[in-house]
Amino acid sequence: MSAPGGGLIGSPAPRRKNRELLTGEGTYVADIRLEGQVYARVVRSPSAHARLLGVDTSEALRVGGVVAVITADDIDDIRIPIRLPFAESPEANAVLQAPLAADVVRYVGEPVAVVVADDPYVAEDAAELVSIDLDELEPVLDPANSTESSQPLVHESFGSNTIGRLAYRYGDIDAAFARADVVVRRRLRVHRLAAAPMETRGLAADYDPGSGVLTVWGGAKVKHFTRALLSRVLGLELTDVRVIEVEVGGGFGTRGEPYPEDILIPLLARRLERPVQWIEDRWEHMVATNHAREQEHDFELAAGADGRMLGFRVRGWCDHGAYVRTQGLLPVVLPMVHLPGPYEWPAFSMDLDAVLTNRTPVGTYRGPGMTEATFVRERMVDILAAELEMEPADLRRRNLIPAESMPFSFMPGPGSGAVMPIMYQGGDFVTAFDQMLDGAGYDRMRVEQRQARADGQHAGVGIAAYIEFAAVGPFEEVEVIGGAGNVVVRAGVGSLGQGVETALAQIAAELLDVPLSGVTVEFHDTAEVPQGFGSFASRSTVLAGNAIAAAVDEMKAKAAPLLGCGPGDVEFRDGTATAPGDRSVGLGDIGPTRGRFEKEGLTASFGGAVCSVSVNPADGRARVDRFALAHDVGRAVNPRLLRGQLAGAAAQGIGGALFEEVAYDEHGQPLSVTFADYMMPTAAELPDVEVTIIEHGSGSNPLGIKGGGEAGMVGSLGAVANGVADAVGDGAEVLTSSVSSARLWHALHRPRRA
Amino acid sequence: MAGWLDPHDSVAVTLTVNGAPRKVRVPPRRTLADALRDAGFTSVRLGCEHGVCGSCTILLDGAAVRSCLMLAVQGQGHTIETVESLTDGDELSTLQQAFDDNDALQCGFCTPGFLMLIEGLLRSEPEAGRDRILEVVSSNLCRCTGAVPVFQAALNALAANRDDP
Structure with a gap:
């Protein structure tokens, strides 16, 4: 292929946005400044395990510049749900986290109150004055013996520190050990790690009482899930919640999941009818953002x-x-x-x-x-x-x-639980x-x-x-809008610094045979991007890329009647859809098309x-x-x-x-x-x-x-x-x-x- | 109370940033990093606020410093440079171009800090050898690339600078 978009898939195209990032122009969530905005500071548990007897906010409220202080008493009794159906269980659902701790604190760093002030330094001062009355309990600290009966319970009402037991059996394991010449046994430990992106988490939220629209900046990764969750817990129409992704300083799996703050900050913005910004500091990040691996x-x-x-x-x-x-x-x-x-x-x-x-x-x-x-x-x-x-x-x-055994499966045998094969x-x-x-x-x-x-x-x-x-699926959906000299791709995945917008542009440019510079990829705003599942599990390029391919097929189907030929005869050449005999229509005349790629397993x-x-x-x-x-x-x-x-x-x-x-x-x-x-x-x-x-x-x-x-x-x-x-x-x-x-x-x- | 300010009072400070003086009013406890960000220089990024990550690195009188470890009032009378000063019109500097060529950035959050760190080295020690360059580059953290590509970019930029100062 000699045409403009030819060979772009597989080419080392330069990353988009580098220029903006090299000149310091990128806007990260902490760079957002909204008229009249106030600053939130989360008060966190200093104890790993304690009964929460009371939270005294009176002294903090007396600090000049403090706008509000909230505790669990000031919000509805809600739990942050599991995002993935295949990772749910009744037991797991019994130990979900509330945005603010009510009766018991269960780890150092658990949110207990939020202070809002007109200056971030003042918010920190006042947060220090929130007094938390705690009755210390024994903490559970060792995963391998957390299940022993001598151990205290992390969630007393649940009655166990085990929230799931997965069993997977394949083949005749006793026979395997019986005929072994050698058996090696060890206890191995994987240590606790943190993703620690260079940018901590952060949010800005603004509620416009006139239009009833809540806008949240900073949620990357799973914007559409966050929007649906906020709509539900805040009692807003889905279309009245906008989640806008800004530049992100690294994701690595931890950023952009709905955390307690992702509920609290929008809730405060709505309640106060003022823009609220919260920027996690590094100490908070190391206790508040998900850990991993242990x-x-x-x-x-x-x-x-x-x-x-x-x-x-x-x-x-x-x-x-x-x-x-x-x-x-x-x-x-x-x-x-x-x-x-x-x-x-x-x-x-x-x-x-x-x-x-x-x-x-x-x-x-x-x-x-x-x-x-x-x-x-x-x-x-x-x-x-x-x-x-x-x-x-x-x-x-x-x-x-x-290779000759492929495809290969270890199908779960008798004694297995409900496990993914x-x-x-x-x-x-x-x-x-x-x-x-x-x-x-x-x-x-x-x-x-x-x-x-x-x-x-x-x-x-x-x-x-x-x-x-x-x-991982289940799907990703994109919209492709052709125009003179420019193609817009709207996708619901997230950009976390990994360069997905470049890869998606390459796919669209090659399939539509347009120059790479003629493709714009939009994914920032849930108001503009119809649907999306998000960026995790190394899925963005696979899912959204194939959704682009589906949208391009749909464009062929729409172009065919305009060209008087079958969809199979439509070819994209140099920014137009062409049919045999030199007939052609511009991409802009085809109209927007949607493509959806569904994927199982x-x-x-x-x-x-x-x-x-x-x-x-x-x-x-x-x-x-x-x-x-x-x-x-x-x-x-x-x-x-x-x-x-x-x-x-x-x-x-x-x-x-x-x-x-x-x-x-x-x-x-x-x-x-x-x-x-x-x-x-x-x-x-x-x-x-x-x-x-x-x-x-x-x-x-x-x-x-x-x-x-x-x-x-x-x-x-x-x-x-x-x-x-x-x-x-x-x-x-x-x-x-x-x-x-x-x-x-x-x-x-x-x-x-x- | 000679000399002592109430934490809530603010003081007038003139910060000379990228060649232009700017008058700001800041409470005395406001860090230089926060004051610069409030003045619109948001390329000064805060990754740890205690001087380890280096994302807030600026040049102060030509030397690379962590702006999160200084108070804004200490900036009075000094010349401050941020990444916004590197670009000449539309033209990226040799150092910025070296970052682009060597894939020395991904999310871009740490990038301005690294650029100013290495810019300081370029100016103060243009003859720095490989070990010294590595020592300086290892002052800052990059979580996306591991910073080895940043080191490569620095090596190339210093070499280019020596060839064509």
Whole structure:
């Protein structure tokens, strides 16, 4: 194709908006200034678990400039619902969070009151004067023993700290263990992490009593859900709620879910009939915004002496924190579907508990569930490799599901609960695995490792292979409006800094054969974008991209009668719809068209990571010297942006393994509430992440795309932990996903058992 | 009460930002970052408000500083530069262009801070070597890219600056 839009899908088109961001012009929610706006400050629980006997706001109300102070007594008794039907259960619905705590506080940081003042500094002053009367209760802090009867209850009325137990049985697990030559057993722990985008959360809300319209700025990710929720809890017509997305400083799964503040700030704007702005500070962010990942697993792996993996049993505890939030049971559902991974297990048995503790609620963070599951499984595979004295890459290759077995499924057997079946639509895992090793130069890595060891260094190489389920439905809808020299695409997904607007423009430009510069993508305003499900699960490009393809087909159908031909004869050429015999109509004459792409189930893709690691035993510091990942995206719409997503996600994961941890003390007080104690990596601690893009198509959608925005994270914890374990050898056993210098130093200097 | 101001009083401060003097009235406890943002320089971003992330980095008399760690009243008499000063008309600076070329930004929130940090280095230490550049770039945090592309952009910009100062 030589025409303007030809070949745009798959081209490294430059990212849109860069110029605006480089010149500092982008408007983030904190930059919004509305006439007469006031500022909110949330008063939060200082205790992990206590009866809330009273909240005295009188002193705060006396501060000059304070406009209002509200507590639970001032609002309706509402709960923030679960957003995804498949992540709901009656038990989960029994422990949802209210916007403001009423009788009991259940984690440090839980909202108790909101102060509104005409100046943000004054709002903070007054918030300090709100007096909270608390009767301390014992906190529940350890997920793995939270279910024991000696433990206090996080929600007394619910009667248990277990809010769900998922069981998945496949094959004959007892037979698998009976015929095993080797069984390895370990308890593995995944540590608590925070996504920690550079921009904290924030909102601005304005209610116009004249028109009755409530406008909310700052909600990204799931705008249409937020709008529906606000309409319901505030008693407004759906069309009277507008949610507008502004520039966003990173999402990573945590930003844009409806949190307590997403109810409180619009509610205050409506009640006060004044614009209200709330900007989370970093301390608040570290206790108020969803945490992620914390879980423990007792894992047993059975294998033959030849390295054939015969089965695994896992009993796990997945922490949900003090409440179930909008993502429901995903913190337990997602690890479960990702635990088997890419291997051809004859049998497995999984029992995972969703548990509550008196800490900040847990939600999804880039690569949710899959990153945790990959660490657990891949660490165990390496422990098995050591036991069998087998090369870790060879052991994995021997057990990968062969291409000829595709499509492949582990259908749940007798004894399973209501679980999502684990199915892989296609792919060639063995070839992709070897592409990953070749891309990384694995053999050379091993040679260099031997040389480094000969020089007395603690050098290791770590591998992790995984399956990522992504691109979740149920649908995405777009509107395509053709015009002279410009095509507008309206989509309901969100831009979180990942560049989705560039990728969608490329798809529209190629399919309509117009120049890239002639496509505008709009997604900011729910008043303009008809419907949408949002940006999560690496779904935006897959779902909205295919909806664009559907809209373009619809344009052909509408153009056909104008051209006097069949829809199949319509071709888009140079900004017009053409029919055989040189007839043509302009895109603007066709009229707006809608396209909808519905998708069932999840799209599985294979990937992995390989890294080389060096450890300094004197201070326990591990360094990732090289990190190479590979991921099957089906088809790369924009390989340049994709590389940025994959490498950036890997950098976050490496930081999570080496430095970051949300820690709590024995009273449930958070110890990681600033960037001085939640330590994220800088350029000096990170390698230049190497990326191999694999394009094994996807039959699940016409464009053949799979997810890619999160995948760089998935292998990171597992690969780094395996690399560190390889580096320290018998010196220390690596059983947690955190391999921080403190942990490693203690592990290396622990008195050895005889 | 000689010298002490009530926290709720405001004082007049003249901030010279990007070459133009601006008179602002601020309570004495208002940070320089907040005062600049209130004056419309919203490229000064607040990621942590305690001097770790560097998103609020500006040039003060040519040196990169965290504006969240200064009070607005301390800005009196100093020359302040923000990212708005880098662009010459429509033309991106060599440094800004290097960010674009090296995919050194995604969400863009930390970008102005990084640009000013490296701009400070370009001016004060144009001969800085690789290790020094890495040391300086590692003063700020980027959660999207991991900042290795930012380091690459800085290397390229300093090299270009040496070739064509």
